[in-house]
Amino acid sequence: MSRALDLAERAVKAAEGDEADVSVHVESSGFARFAASAVHQPTLIRDEAVTLRVVRDGRVGCATTNRTDDEGLAEAARHAAEAADSSPVDPGFAGLQELAEVPEAEGYDEATAALTPEDQAEAAAAAIAAAPDLGLYGYYTSGVTELAVASTTGQAVSQTMTDVSVLTLAASDDSSGYAEATSWRASDLDPAAVAREAAVKAAQTHGATSVQPQTFRAVLEPYAISELLFYFAFTSLNALALLEGRSYLSGRLGEKLFDESFTLWDDGLDARSYPKAFDLEAVPKQRVLMIEKGIARDVVWDRRTAKQAGEGRVSTGHALAPPAQAFGPIPFNLAMSAGDAASVDELAERVGDGIYVTRLHYLGVVDPREGIITGMTRDGTFRIEGGKVTTPVVNLRFTTSFPALAAGLLGLTEEVTLVNRSDFYDERYPFGTLVPAVATDAFTIVGTGSGPGL
């Protein structure tokens, strides 16, 4: 039995209620962070977080603790009981997950789990050494996360995940390039190759010039489309947003909203992503087809939103832990269809004249109902002229409609890439999006910023 499941079952026994479920995160991770090609803020984390949800006479309360001795669990149980007793009956509570099989999921690699702080430091050093002419900024991180959920219904599930990411920004005062890679197997990653990709990109950004703001045809690398897609998904592919009318898909399910080449799904069992067997209510993960050939089909659901919707809806296995469920269910295994373009160069040919975007920065959702997102490009923005990527461009402010971007797709690459989407706040929970590079006829630039570089 895993440490996490043992903790979950002990906490269920400690719970004071008619029913209870417990989710547990156990994390052991290391960050070999670097800046200006020197080690910077290297951080090792060990932690355990136990979240109890108890139900007492239809009232629900939650408590979280990292004190995992008997006294700590008992105190958390008392706090959860007090929270429940203080609350009115919760008519929206959908009950606990009944006993159910969860699928086998990949996502654990012994060699990755065995990485030591010395290994992490060595991998960071390999990245730094691969970009000798520029300052290198970023990190190499690896971790082991045990998840478990147990409940008074008898459900007791656990999964151990590994994850590893290398992120590099190669930069000088007037140049910068970016590359990253992620996997649940460290052997999939070559930190030096990632750093070289960033350095090569940086070398192409000297002498950036401005462009006139307008709606451009554009190529977006996987790093860029991944971030836009996740912001759109967080605000629109979420059942709570759908039910509350805040989602772009509210009232539009069944309509053809995007280009026929745009198909999007969430599949927790896809071994190319960060596989997950169940959500934090212990509901088995289901594959959810959200966009099919441009037609809006569905969003992801948790037990609460499924109950709210009625009409036979069931959770698709996308719940957050109970205290965070106010955000609604979240698709953590987004995957976008591949296309037929052999490379980003072929996408540039389809664009003809436009811009090429490597990476985005600091996105903000201006209008979630219409899918309008703002942000900046950085670390590798170029003109596309005559079907070729040509000269570097300064950082650009975009305020663009994601639906218009996806309705105007000109092509997608054959290859899809897993892009890490975790910034490692709070408990470690590896997730990412599987995306191709894309070409679109609608990427709206509204302003220009500073040049590349530090």
Add this chain to the structure above:
Amino acid sequence: MQELAGHAIDAAVAAGAGYADSRVVTRRAQLVATKNGEVDSVSDSETEGIGVRVLVDGAWGFAGDPRLTEEGARDAALRAVAFARASASRARVRVELAPIAPASGDYAAPVERDPVDVPLEEKIALCLRAEEGMRRPEVKITEATVRAMREQRVFRSSEGARVTQSFVECGGGIDALAVSDDGRVQNRSYPSAHGGSSGQTGWEFVEGLGLDREAPRVGEEAAALLTADPCPSGTKTLVIDAEQMVLQVHESVGHPTELDRVYGTEAAYAGTSFLKPGDLGSLRYGSEHMSVTADPTTPLGLGSFGWDDEGAPARRQPVVEGGVLTGFLASRETSALIGRDLGGSMRADSWSRMPLVRMTNLHLEPGAGSVEDLIADVDDGLYLCTNKSWSIDDKRLNFQFGTQVAWEIKKGKLGKLVRDPTYMGVTPEFWGRLDAVAGPEEWTMFGLTNCGKGQPGQHAHVSHGTSPARFRDVQVGVRQ
């Protein structure tokens, strides 16, 4: 806790650390959220642990452990030393720390009524009452939240620092979401968007917010926005309310003046800064009306403390004076790099994270007069209130911010309500257009709990005091 912190220091030094500090932290936090008249979440969380930071041959190492035992303290210390040693052999630079006198003493937030001890029933009742006041036919979703936290933090260092601090925070906010029959959506919040406002004090702070008092106005304005005209585009004079000025100060003054960003060490994620170390004392940041101060001694501020997380004492330091850059937010390491004692802004969001250069309480100093006085001197402009969206580039120059609501200003008078306002600017140009800041009677402090930075990520709790301010000739609206 002091003893455990001491064990960690002893273990780190014995293992070869040239410098070591340790923080032992225990925290309890509560959140009550209600939605559409029902309880959405009642949660109570506890976390505790020890974080040990070391320098070995001039290279940093940090490790955290949740066990508040001698074994946990020693393991964290030894892991931190091992990680530092693994890095030190490849280090290109040797970290130096600016000297400070070893800190000693206690700090406690002023509290009349401990917010964690306020019965949950009372918190739920307050939320439900406030929600009730926002209800209108057009308002489909009402939400209210209150939060409470108390934290004990012990700090020791191998230089002899020995500090115990107690922090207490609480806050709250309300939101109304109106949806029209044809699917348009608008929202209003009070006292601030994105989780309300918090203070470092007792429950009396939440009671003073007047959530239920403001609720009817919030609901009415959300409903009214559904039929409002879109905000016009163009170059306008803006009067910006204190709440949106908080965001403006935070993003375009606070982050760019963090000295770690200036030196580039946050380039990979949060970004750098348009400022250079040599700009200190000479760079014109804005007009003569602009003065900004970092002040971790401000009563009720979420960034107030006795000592920061590397033992530097709290002190008020100017950042911009009369429009000229005169300070940075700094650590001991970055103070040593710049050769000036600017430290006192190192903060970690938990025991498991390494301290970073962070804002504490960063204030726009007040000018004179009322918001009505600012509006009276506008021929054609807009009065913008309450943040809705924000984005700024990696050097903190080019920004686009949106607010929940605006009112037109015509010939010195407030006019009609308009929806979806956004404005754009470039930081020093924008602040150069500042021609008035309202006076102390309009100065209000807001506490935010969602400032992200670092890898792994950390959320800082910071406060900003501002008055409404007026900016001439600003680009409003965006090309679509």
